Amino acid sequence: MNVSPLRTQAVPVSSFLGRVDPRTKLICLVFAVVVCVTTPPDRFAAFAGYFGALALLMIIARLPFKAVLGPVFVIMPFVLLCAAFVPFIHPDTSGGGYSLGIGRLWVSRSGLLLLWNVAAKAIFGVLCIALLVHSTSFPDLLRGLDALRFPRLGVMLAGFVYRYVFVLTDEVLRMKRARDSRGYQGRWLWQTAVVGRMVGTLFLRSYERGERVYLAMLARGFESRMPLSEHAQLRAADYGFLFVVVTVFLGIRVIAL
Amino acid sequence: MNDVPAIEISGLSYRYPDGTSALNGIDLIIKTGEKAGIIGANGAGKSTLLLHLNGILRGEGTVRVFGAAVNRSNLNLIRRGAGLVFQNPDDQLFCPTLFDDVAFGPRNMKAPEQEVMRRVTHALQLAGLDGLDHKSAFHLSVGQKKRAALATVLSMDTRILVLDEPTSNLDPRARRELIALLKDLAETQVVATHDLALVRDLCSRVVLMDRGKIVADGQARDILEDRALLEQHGL
Numbered sequence: 001m002n003v004s005p006l007r008t009q010a011v012p013v014s015s016f017l018g019r020v021d022p023r024t025k026l027i028c029l030v031f032a033v034v035v036c037v038t039t040p041p042d043r044f045a046a047f048a049g050y051f052g053a054l055a056l057l058m059i060i061a062r063l064p065f066k067a068v069l070g071p072v073f074v075i076m077p078f079v080l081l082c083a084a085f086v087p088f089i090h091p092d093t094s095g096g097g098y099s100l101g102i103g104r105l106w107v108s109r110s111g112l113l114l115l116w117n118v119a120a121k122a123i124f125g126v127l128c129i130a131l132l133v134h135s136t137s138f139p140d141l142l143r144g145l146d147a148l149r150f151p152r153l154g155v156m157l158a159g160f161v162y163r164y165v166f167v168l169t170d171e172v173l174r175m176k177r178a179r180d181s182r183g184y185q186g187r188w189l190w191q192t193a194v195v196g197r198m199v200g201t202l203f204l205r206s207y208e209r210g211e212r213v214y215l216a217m218l219a220r221g222f223e224s225r226m227p228l229s230e231h232a233q234l235r236a237a238d239y240g241f242l243f244v245v246v247t248v249f250l251g252i253r254v255i256a257l
Numbered sequence: 258m259n260d261v262p263a264i265e266i267s268g269l270s271y272r273y274p275d276g277t278s279a280l281n282g283i284d285l286i287i288k289t290g291e292k293a294g295i296i297g298a299n300g301a302g303k304s305t306l307l308l309h310l311n312g313i314l315r316g317e318g319t320v321r322v323f324g325a326a327v328n329r330s331n332l333n334l335i336r337r338g339a340g341l342v343f344q345n346p347d348d349q350l351f352c353p354t355l356f357d358d359v360a361f362g363p364r365n366m367k368a369p370e371q372e373v374m375r376r377v378t379h380a381l382q383l384a385g386l387d388g389l390d391h392k393s394a395f396h397l398s399v400g401q402k403k404r405a406a407l408a409t410v411l412s413m414d415t416r417i418l419v420l421d422e423p424t425s426n427l428d429p430r431a432r433r434e435l436i437a438l439l440k441d442l443a444e445t446q447v448v449a450t451h452d453l454a455l456v457r458d459l460c461s462r463v464v465l466m467d468r469g470k471i472v473a474d475g476q477a478r479d480i481l482e483d484r485a486l487l488e489q490h491g492l
Contacts, residue, residue: 139353139391159353166395167347212348215313219341220362220413221333227364229357 017061017135022144023231024238025136028245029128035249036124039256041117046256047124053248054127061135068130075126076119083118087111138162147231156226164209172202261324263289263417263445264310264339270469271305271316279305280316281469287462289323289416292439292446294456294477297466298491303421303449304344306466310419310447311339322417337366339417340410344425346402350394355386355405358394362413380412384438400431404438417445424452451492457481465490 017025032050039046058068087107136144142162146155175198184194269283279302287293295303308314312327312335320327322338340362343349352358359377368376381387384404394402403423410418423439424432436458439446450456456463456477463480465473467490473480480486 137391139357139393142353160351162353163351163394209348212343212345213351215308216341216343216349216351217361218313219311219336219343220409221336221365222361223333223365227361227367229360229364230370 015061015063015135017057017063017131019237020135020241021232021234021238022136022140023147024234024242025132026141026144026148028242029132031246032249033125033128035253037121039253041113041120043256046252047120049252049256050124050249051127053252054124054131058131061131063131063134068127068134071126071130072123075122079119079122083115086114086118143229143231146229152226164206167209168202168206171205172198175202261289262286262321263291263323264447265319265321265324266309267319269306269309269316269318269320271309271314279469280309283318283469283471285464285471285474287445287447289445290443291462292460293448293462293464294460295447295449295464295466296451296453296456296492297449298451300468301466301491302469303466305469307341307419307421307447307449310417311336311341313341333366336415337413338415339419340413340415341419342406342410342421342423344422346399346406347394349406349409350402352394354391354393355381355397356390358405359390359408359412362409366413376412376414380408383411383442384408385434398431399426400428400434403427403431403435407435407438411442415444417447418442420446420448420450422450422452423448424450424455453481453487453492465492467491 036047036050039050058065088111133141139159139162142155142159145158146152179194179198184191186195264285264287266283266285269280270278271280272278281302283306295306297303305314309316309320309327310322312320312332315327315329322335325331325334325338327335350358352361356377359380360373363373363376377390378387381390384407386401386405386408389397389401389405394405397405403426407418407420407423418439420439423435427435432455436455439448439459446459448455448460460477463473463475463477464471465480465486472490473483473486
């Protein structure tokens with residue numbers, strides 16, 4: 001049944017960061033990202049401080065460096081594609097560009113700063129998110145969002161997606177195997193129709209599954225409103241974590257001003 | 258209380274919206290504490306009949322659960338009386354964690370959180386799934402999923418368990434474990450299946466259906482011995 005390679009998801013490490021309440025972590029994430037994004041790009045010391053703080057957190061929480069840094073390499077091509085040309089085409093307003101010595105190719109200082117600005121902030125944001133997902137299980141994350149009054153419909157939808165995306169990918173894989181076992185090569189134009197039919201079948205099956213899930217919900221007394229689960233109180237440690245994160249980031253921001 | 262039958266169906270007929278007749282004049286009484294097997298070939302109407310037992314489908318005729326007629330106004334009461342376990346556990350387990358799934362029923366009944374905790378723990382224990390409460394259903398084996406689906410209904414403390422093909426897709430050991438679990442439960446049970454060995458192990462009474470009608474109803478051993486009858490109706 002379970003054939004999807006997606007099945008092996010990262011299991012949160014049982015570190016101190018894993019025990020911090022998801023609400024606290026979510027607030028800290030938003031706070032740190034906002035502080036970082038609003039920092040002027042030429043305050044290099046501040047950025048060093050932010051990244052230093054993240055690295056420290058990663059070490060204390062004993063998170064796997066490789067897994068956390070992975071997403072950075074995924075987004076880098078996009079960031080670079082967007083920003084890498086800026087230093088060449090962005091004209092300097094205050095002067096101070098650098099000649100590359102190749103014909104009339106110049107790099108502008110403000111353009112470089114812009115590239116640094118986009119790249120550093122994007123990487124910081126992705127690192128923060130990676131830290132969050134590597135220390136929090138998805139159900140905990142949903143609970144945290146719910147407790148923070150995130151619209152319940154959105155939380156519910158995210159929950160269903162999390163539950164059924166693997167079921168669906170399994171189904172696709174089984175379908176593909178059944179198709180390939182019957183000599184499909186995907187080589188000729190007319191064979192594309194097969195793919196179309198598969199998508200259609202998948203849609204109908206999912207639609208029917210949706211109906212069956214709804215029946216199963218009805219059978220257990222569902223009345224069009226997702227039942228509330230109570231949320232545990234934040235502990236002193238959670239407030240402590242929040243306090244430390246806020247102080248550190250705000251401190252770096254103010255000192256580097 | 259024992260005089261009131263757990264389930265009382267009279268003159269029940271149902272047509273699907275496209276006009277296909279699925280049930281045709283069903284009369285059936287199931288006593289409290291009875292374990293009844295509903296057998297029949299594919300398309301005989303077993304699953305459709307089960308969906309009537311807690312008011313998900315409502316056809317012509319009457320269905321009574323512990324004396325209360327199933328109608329729009331008392332669905333909540335009916336669903337507290339009869340718990341339905343669907344054939345495919347992937348349809349029944351739709352929450353991010355097993356705990357949330359098992360807690361779904363009690364929470365819908367507005368049970369206080371402490372009571373919810375108690376019931377979930379108890380139901381998971383009965384189903385032999387203790388300690389797995391924070392797993393996602395995706396990480397369970399098929400046998401565990403089947404038992405988990407049962408636990409989602411056990412936590413509702415219903416007095417009737419309605420099971421659709423409880424042993425389908427199970428390997429022999431998972432099947433034996435599930436049957437042992439069902440045997441130990443004191444609730445009234447209605448089991449729709451074409452697994453005749455399951456019926457022989459679990460049920461004292463058998464109802465044979467074919468094309469939306471009940472064609473035989475009696476002691477399990479009498480009907481299961483009658484090979485000619487079974488073969489005539491596609492089993």
